[in-house]
Amino acid sequence: MKPSLFCICILLLLITVSQAGWCAAPLPTDPLAIRTELRALRKKAADNNPQVGARIDALMKQLQKLQGERDAAESQARGEAKPVEEGEEAAATREKMYEQVQKAAAKGKGAELDLAEPVRDQIIKEYEEDRDQTIKNPGYYQEQTVLVIDLSRKESQLVIDVMDKFTGIKTLILTGGEHGAPVDLPGILNKAKNYPLTELHIFNFRNFLTAVPESVGGFAGLTKLSLFNNNIKQLPTAVAKMKQLRVLHLDVNPIATILPKIKGLFALTEIGVGKTNISTAELAQLAKLLPNCRIVTE
Incomplete structure (x- = not known):
């Protein structure tokens, strides 16, 4: 028995909603969890799925943010002066380089x-x-x-x-x-x-x-x-x-x-x-x- 067009449409809709919900999931706050998810996502990146690409970008930005917060906290704990925030261009350079190294x-x-x-x-x-x-x-x-x-x-x-x-x-x-x-x-x-x-x-x-x-x-x-x-x-x-x-x-x-x-x-x-x-x-x-x-x- 062939599946009806209605059933196929419903199935595709469920898949789309599932992927959208997954990509909109809250970003982890643990660097190790982020790196684990990145490794898994990069295996899927070959499919050229734009939602996967967007999730990877969001995770990289989150990782960069957490690294900056950790460095700032460590500096303050050692009594060092608060580091001057780097410009957007320098931050983007660091993020892209780190992603390539990974x-x-x-x-x-x-x-x-x-x-x-x-x-x-x-x-x-x-x-x-x-x-x-x-x-x-x-x-x-x-x-x-x-x-x-x-x-x-x-x-x-x-x-x-x-x-x-x-x-x-x-x-x-x-x-x-x-x-x-x-x-x-x-x-x-x-x-x-x-x-x-x-x-x-x-x-x-x-x-x-x-x-x-x-x-x-x-x-x-x-x-x-x-x-x-x-x-x-x-x-x-x-x-x-x-x-x-x-x-x-x-x-x-x-x-x-x-x-x-x-x-x-x-x-x-x-x-x-x-x-x-x-x-x-x-x-x-x-x-x-x-x-x-x-x-x-x-």
């Missing part, structure tokens, strides 16, 4: 994903549009707080050549692009030595990057350091000096140990060690040494 982490080693794509094109576009104007207007360099350099693109050298002109960069993002690229990391960090950095992200260089220079210790104000998806086998000793460091991502690197270099970094609230060679025993020891730090292994 996608790459889910795919694991060898993932064919351009982590800097959401921000790289905009930075290059602005640089090319304002290149002639910036020669006449040095204020352009002073206004920038986020700098992205994709070493897989030929335009990257243009940015590197004028790095010393920037004076207010707080977030420096270095990437090897989709397939990795050679990088003179000591040279680039030397050009950035006077930046008031609070975040440094060095990722997706794959086998082209096997070590981080000790000069990274010169950025004493870092609160976030990401070394995602490289071929780094050990942390530089200078990391032990980063007493303000709160977030450290080492995922997808053949690192076998991070002790004792980070045991004194009591400001840490999160360490990412997914797809590394760090033993279960060392992770247990880390949990005891840094009881207020969340250790992320996935």
Whole structure:
């Protein structure tokens, strides 16, 4: 017996209402619950369902909001001055970059994903549009707080050549692009030595990057350091000096140990060690040494 047209319409209506109700569900207030839901939703994102996409966007904004509230609360607990709220553009850049990192982490080693794509094109576009104007207007360099350099693109050298002109960069993002690229990391960090950095992200260089220079210790104000998806086998000793460091991502690197270099970094609230060679025993020891730090292994 064939189903009637009326029954089919009712079924479709129920499915639509169900999806709408699900997408309108209250946003979680627990970051772990948000990340769990995001992993599940991204498996459905391939269906190009606009409701799924809208839910993902809402969850990412909620995660960004919770992270900001947590950072502010931790700063006040330590007696620090209330941080100045970042502009919409900087917040959007941070959100897009974090989303790309989460996608790459889910795919694991060898993932064919351009982590800097959401921000790289905009930075290059602005640089090319304002290149002639910036020669006449040095204020352009002073206004920038986020700098992205994709070493897989030929335009990257243009940015590197004028790095010393920037004076207010707080977030420096270095990437090897989709397939990795050679990088003179000591040279680039030397050009950035006077930046008031609070975040440094060095990722997706794959086998082209096997070590981080000790000069990274010169950025004493870092609160976030990401070394995602490289071929780094050990942390530089200078990391032990980063007493303000709160977030450290080492995922997808053949690192076998991070002790004792980070045991004194009591400001840490999160360490990412997914797809590394760090033993279960060392992770247990880390949990005891840094009881207020969340250790992320996935």
